[in-house]
Amino acid sequence: MTPSALELIASIGVVPVVVLDDAESAPALADALVAGGLPCAEITFRTSAAAAALEQLAGDRRLTVGAGTVLSPVQVDEAVAAGARFIVSPGLDPDVVRRCRDHEVPVIPGVATASEVMAALREGVDVVKLFPAAALGGLQMLGALAAPFPSLRFIPTGGITPAELPGYARHRSVLAVGGSWIAPRGLIGAGRFEEIANLAAESVAAVAAARKVESASA
Numbered sequence: 001m002t003p004s005a006l007e008l009i010a011s012i013g014v015v016p017v018v019v020l021d022d023a024e025s026a027p028a029l030a031d032a033l034v035a036g037g038l039p040c041a042e043i044t045f046r047t048s049a050a051a052a053a054l055e056q057l058a059g060d061r062r063l064t065v066g067a068g069t070v071l072s073p074v075q076v077d078e079a080v081a082a083g084a085r086f087i088v089s090p091g092l093d094p095d096v097v098r099r100c101r102d103h104e105v106p107v108i109p110g111v112a113t114a115s116e117v118m119a120a121l122r123e124g125v126d127v128v129k130l131f132p133a134a135a136l137g138g139l140q141m142l143g144a145l146a147a148p149f150p151s152l153r154f155i156p157t158g159g160i161t162p163a164e165l166p167g168y169a170r171h172r173s174v175l176a177v178g179g180s181w182i183a184p185r186g187l188i189g190a191g192r193f194e195e196i197a198n199l200a201a202e203s204v205a206a207v208a209a210a211r212k213v214e215s216a217s218a
Contacts, residue, residue: 005085006106006127008064009040009155009176013169013207016041016182016200017068017157023052025188030060032193033183036200042068042088042178045075051082058083073099080105088155088178090131092116097123108155112136117149127153127175134159139167146173165203166210179203 009015016033018041020026033041039062043054046069057065066086067079076087076099087100092109100107101124110131111117120128130142133156137144142156156168157178168177182203183196 004106005040005064005066006175009086010153012038012040012204013174013176013211014038014165014182014203015155015157015176015178017044017178017180018042018183018188019044019046019180019185020049020053021047021185021189023049023056025191026053026056027060028191028193029183029188029196030057030063032196033200034062035197036182037204038182038200040064040066041183042066042086043084044068045070045079051078054079054084055082058085070096072096076100076103076105088129090129092120092123092128094119094123097125110157111145114145114148117145117152121149121152126151127155129178130154130156130158132158133168134164138164139171142168142171142173146171162199162203162206165206169207169210170214172214177207 043050045067057063064085067084068088070087070089073095080103086106088108089096090110097107108127108129109120110129153175154173155176155178160179162181165177168174182199187195
């Protein structure tokens with residue numbers, strides 16, 4: 001059975017958050033991520049090329065791709081039409097959540113407070129994006145917010161560095177970690193895809209090692 005988008009994300013433990021200025025970069029990016037053992041990506045809807053790039057990546061059967069920075073139901077429609085298998089939003093908009101439900105596509109809304117978590121739970125959401133994670137207080141904030149909501153899973157994103165990745169990956173409430181360091185805009189623009197493949201491989205290995213340590217200590 002093919003795993004769902006969230007199952008795949010959970011199994012890898014890290015999601016590249018990617019800004020693509022040119023859809024022509026999509027095939028090389030796909031090759032780099034797959035070579036690094038990271039067959040998933042969140043393509044942010046911040047550029048005019050986002051939908052076309054997402055459509056190209058979604059057509060690659062090696063990848064599971066979603067749309068990020070989705071701010072409205074209309075953008076949900078556009079992302080799903082382009083092949084997005086999951087939707088990520090920087091905040092919690094019930095209309096966005098409900099449109100995703102209409103499309104039967106997983107949605108990961110952003111939260112920054114306990115009130116927003118409670119609102120997400122009322123909408124039937126069980127995976128949320130802690131954003132912006134670093135600015136909110138990082139692991140300390142994650143632990144404080146996760147404690148009252150033991151059934152909720154988080155994808156911390158925003159300002160997280162590779163050095164901080166293992167700490168997040170070990171946290172019991174974390175489904176995966178989102179990061180822009182894996183496929184930075186500058187490396188993509190410069191065509192340095194071998195470096196992206198290496199960053200992807202390093203991130204996957206870091207999560208696996210962190211989870212192994214946590215499992216052994218449990």
